[in-house]
Amino acid sequence: MVLPKKDFQLINGVCNLKELEELDIEIRKGISKAVNCPELPISFFYTPKLKGGLGLTKLTDCFHIFNIKSFMLMKESEDANIKSSFEINKKEEIKYRKIINENENENDKNIFGIHIQDKKIIQAAKAKGTSCTMIKAALSGHKLKININQNRIDGTQ
Structure with missing residues (x-):
């Protein structure tokens, strides 16, 4: 998970979905910057590892799963x-x-x-x-x- 406070909010269903979408964008930007590849397609982040992606789960999906x-x-x-x-x-x-x-x-x-x-x-x-x-x-x-x-x-x- 990303942050303890956000984990608590996700688990207890008290998240703002818009904020989760914005945090997802920031996570993708951070990863893109860390690997020095700013043009990574969004699908790459969420594609399963076995299919060549990073296998991340969208935070909004985590909210619904919880x-x-x-x-x-x-x-x-x-x-x-x-x-x-x-x-x-x-x-x-x-x-x-x-x-x-x-x-x-x-x-x-x-x-x-x-x-x-x-x-x-x-x-x-x-x-x-x-x-x-x-x-x-x-x-x-x-x-x-x-x-x-x-x-x-x-x-x-």
């Missing part, structure tokens, strides 16, 4: 209290936001059973102002173009 990771750590926690609290929070959030569940519109791509269209959660009521870990994870999964369902590998909930 959102999903935080969600999954709570969801899959071995601690019964955390898991129970998570499930209650999830149900209350779906109820509060009146989120369209997966059975109501099965053709839409969804993450955790939450439907997203035009980068917004599909809700039966006006959008609410804040986002919980589940909503942040769903939006992050959508941004990274990954689909994560609620089943464990063994098929249980």
